[in-house]
Amino acid sequence: MKIGVSAFAWTSNFGLQHLRLLPLMRDQGFDGFEIPMFDPAQIACSEIRRAFEASGLECTVCAILPEGINPISADAAVRRKSVEHLRRCIEVSAELGAHLLGGPLFAPIGYFIERRRSDEEWKWAVEVFQNLGDLLDAHDLILSIEPVNRSETFFLRTASEAKTLCEQIGHLRIGLTIDTFHANIEEKSIPRAVQEAGNHLKHVHASENDRGLLGTGHVDFPSIISILQQLDYKGYLTIEGFGCSPNEPQSLGNLWGDPNVTPEDIAVRGLRYLRQLL
Template identity: 35%
Template sequence: MKLGFNLLLWTSHVTDADWPTIEKLQATGYDGVEIPMFEGDVAHYEKLGKRLAAAGIKSTGIGVMPGGGKNAISADKAERAAALEHLKWLINCTAAIGGDIAAGPFHQPLGEFSGAGPTVDEIARCAEVHRAAADYAAPLGITLAVEPLNRFECYFLNSAAQAANLVKQVGASNYGYLYDTFHFNIEEDSITAVIPETIKQITHVHISENNRGVPGAGHIDFQSVFNALKQSGYDGWMTIEAFGAALPGLAAATKIWRPLFARYEDVYQHGHTLMRTGWDRAR
């Protein structure tokens, strides 16, 4: 089991200025960090990767499907081709930091809705784009983890069953889905029952409280999640994803209108203790 922390709590683009934060996470006991990949070139991430490697810090990458002519479920062939090129960029950036997982909701642009659920054609188009991306990622040692989001953020992929079915349609050994406690707390009848049901398709895990704040301070029963993951044989990353109001653009995207914690230390220190002790107790 590897414990990680998503740097989106502090920044949407990691630079040298964020290194003190990374050092604090390492000192707390995290095995690695999740690097937001929304901009920049591969050379930028290669530089970051060298510094991470020198410090003995592992990493994963996370990105989105940005829209603006890039959409993996679009009926427009050019938009799907652009979506694939974007995914190749995300994969290359993840390889550049030495990461093993490229994760995120890279199926449709966030906040776009059709007024209905996904169509059979949209699912088939997404599977085709993601299959090509997985083929590209395989020689680089990268596993893709597509992320279902709750119904208020997207319409294409909301549930564990939908995600597992998409993974089966893609049919690549290095392609799975990202299990996120925040989204499934909204969408699933049971956030634990879906774990054994879809464990073969889970390639990444996000630990996130019901209000996106301090893990363990809300109402999600994380111990039951740890129990289900361990019982099902999961042994990948468990990465905390939390958000604050410090970054206006990110706060607007994640709908964080009020302070959710007093100190950043409360999030990453309590979060690490929650995951480490919870996993050790899991049975």
């Protein structure tokens, strides 16, 4: 498996000023770097792609759906708009040279309607994602759907639910992400969740239970990595921490980190920890 790091450790507003991070992270020994995508129209594709190619790092993308984009909306017009938005995210990811687009792509973070999900919402999600397969094939891209915890969604919270969704979508390029921060809240056993995801597992976010330094909390990374090795997992183990930069005015999801821990600590010390487990 390969190891990457998410830009979220530094910023949720990745721009050209952050491209300096790419050669630095490559020199530390990372294989890839993950950038956030909120609005695909705001991504400077050609400049970012050139920087990735110069650094030798691979690019992965984590998309967060903006307000007004919602694959499980009861409004058919919103669902059609959501298909268009996701297709544009795929196109921009391909323009960046990325091989994987992930994230909680089923609804905006924090979208709640004070009840359990309905069968109709599930059907709508399946239909939206089924409209993406042809474009994924055309661009040789993987789409990885990330379940998140109960404070962020009512729709998709566990790897088992995400696997069922992927099975019903029925496209080989559409799989799931396990984020160990969310899984620590929602799974009874993260290693078992990883094992049961099987070949539907396309991406892993390595995140401590407090989004801090890997190996300093209670997420059982040795067991998780052992299962990944048993599965012969070839994808990315991407370190994801949030809000550690002193210059970052806000943190996605109010996840400000320890002020004594720098983004470089999250990345470099996390990489060192994971390498000793591999």
